[in-house]
Amino acid sequence: MTRADAVRALEGEYARLRDENNRAREERVAEVVAADPGIEPLVHGGAALFQRQARLLLAHPERAEALARETREQAAANDKALRARLRALGRPENYLDPVYRCPVCRDTGYVGYGVREACACFRQRLAQRIFDEASGGTETEQSFANYDESIFPEGGSADGDYSQKERSLMVRNLCRAYADSYPATERPGLLLMGNTGLGKTYLLNCIQNELISRGFAPVRVTGYRLFEAMRGAHFGDEEKQAAFQEMLSCDVLLIDDLGTEPMMQNITREYLFTLLNERQTHRRHTVMATNLNHADLMTRYGERVFSRLMDGMNMLPVELKGRDLRLYGRR
Ligand SMILES: [Zn+2]
Incomplete structure (x- = not known):
């Protein structure tokens, strides 16, 4: 196995982990919505606000700054309401936050904008993988x-x-x-x-x-x-x-x-x-x-x-x- 092979295999593992995280969150969402149907708009409220912002931005590019501020404020209010409602249901208030094994790279394995760099968690796992491969022979x-x-x-x-x-x-x-x-x-x-x-x-x-x-x-x-x-x-x-x-x-x-x-x-x-x-x-x-x-x-x-x-x-x-x-x- 070359290093490139190991990197590819590890990227696949990270992608599966992200899928699992998403599935786990969706299950929690379904469970919470079943207990309190009124919570659903709040669960998807944040994403809806950002979509609305993107639409408005196309129509009014001159208002970019004001729109961004407005969206941030509304998203924060939405988040606050969601957390209060989760507490009322007897769940932890961060119950629906995305789950990450590594909060630094959010399980993408990479950090940085423009210059993409492997996250420390990725480098460590890669070295381990290469080592296992090298010592796991017959x-x-x-x-x-x-x-x-x-x-x-x-x-x-x-x-x-x-x-x-x-x-x-x-x-x-x-x-x-x-x-x-x-x-x-x-x-x-x-x-x-x-x-x-x-x-x-x-x-x-x-x-x-x-x-x-x-x-x-x-x-x-x-x-x-x-x-x-x-x-x-x-x-x-x-x-x-x-x-x-x-x-x-x-x-x-x-x-x-x-x-x-x-x-x-x-x-x-x-x-x-x-x-x-x-x-x-x-x-x-x-x-x-x-x-x-x-x-x-x-x-x-x-x-x-x-x-x-x-x-x-x-x-x-x-x-x-x-x-x-x-x-x-x-x-
Ligand atoms: Zn990481």
Whole structure:
């Protein structure tokens, strides 16, 4: 599930909540009107007054201010009468007020005029949803705490100085420091390289889960998904454009399997460069995992993208080495 999927699902949940609120209020209205039919004009009085104001405003735009004041006064009087009548019925005077879980956004999930911004309640639920999604998979939660170092072969030398186990632990610690110190990481970018089966995706999941549990909302994509957004953006698909925009501007972007996406003329290299350049210019955090080594990256993406991937100011490239862990059997 991408962040965009999660946002859509959550917007649906908010819409259902608003429907429920409306239904609950309508039931109360019906109950009150059954007990006191005379209350009905007062229940709908406020809305009727504002409709009347809108009609009059069209006919007499010059009286806008006076009309607004008049309507406010009449609405207040209507409200007062309604509350008195509810009390007389033995109900709380706010019995027919709209019901909101969140009074700030009135369960729309958004606040602000002009610039629409997600309400705090929405952001909090979104992070929770992404977290549930990420940790609700079939595998045990992939976290630094659950990181099992015993799966790495003890002996042998991955490179001259370190065994596979030692090197893997160093990389694990580095990823953990990155996730723990975010947003004050040493460098905003992290590039995990190495062959299949060395635990790169696991580490990416650990970073994602750690950030989410700290209340951040990282965006996670695969190279293929990234490519789809880039291609869509290139050909003017609005939804894909929005997705790519989100990838450009989100605080933390995690890209798994970079290098498995198709290479398409004028798209893959160009848009990847734009993405990296834009994110680095704004010091946004980006973590990537790829099976490609230095030479592969250079050949595939060319000089410009390669220099962004290896830019020492912005990016920390780390290489995992050793034998495919999956060959040691599943644990
Ligand atoms: Zn809210």
